[in-house]
Amino acid sequence: MSADETLATCSETLVTCRDAALAFGRGAQAVVAVHGANLKIRAGDRLAVVGPSGSGKSSLLYLLAGLERPISGDVTWTGSLGAYDIGLVFQGDSLIPALSVLENACLPLVLAGRTETEAQEAARAALDRVGVVDLAERLPEEISGGQAQRAAAARVLAQAPRLILADEPTGRLDHATGARVLDALLTAADHTGAALVVTTHDPAVAARLTVRRSMRAGRLLTPEETP
């Protein structure tokens, strides 16, 4: 067996899209957001999905997360991947308004059966990594949009998922803060061997991931077609 074959065997395929298409609405009003995407994500992968606004990047992440079902083709996950092994950092506001930043970050861990003490410890460490631990007791309405985006990233990091899907995680952040969030995502993925998929319009962000795939009008370009 060659070294490449050994590596391939070690990296478990976590999720596979085969000709997966996603549409919103029906009939004449239907918008095809993703046209027949083919993609395989393995443990340890670092993938940037790059494309202009409206090209289908978020829609592709929703398919990978299992939040949307394909209208044709299929998306399959390895049997060893449980619901809490997939962490999605949403693009927009996703914190629960009635819960503090800390409670938001603890929630997936508590739901997954961890004790309050364990959840708080992991959540505080994750909030610290993205620089918002001093805001832990505040409500989402008491922090800025960029701080909320960082808290949402921390909520996923605390969970230590095996598949991290981050939708424009630096979109509302200045360059330095964005770099810190990206560092935290990359470090967390390195630490656990997770796969990391990041959508972005920013070439500087994309350059920090190992592989880049472009989206154009709902089509996920092949590596060869990707500029």
Ligand SMILES: Nc1ncnc2c1ncn2[C@@H]1O[C@H](COP(=O)(O)OP(=O)(O)OP(=O)(O)O)[C@@H](O)[C@H]1O
């Ligand atoms: N819930 C929805 N209902 C109808 N159309 C939708 C819905 N969500 C997305 N779309 C459409 O699907 C297409 C792809 O949208 P998507 O959000 O995936 O793009 P994107 O590349 O992530 O854009 P952005 O960079 O602006 O976030 C767009 O034409 C969009 O208008």
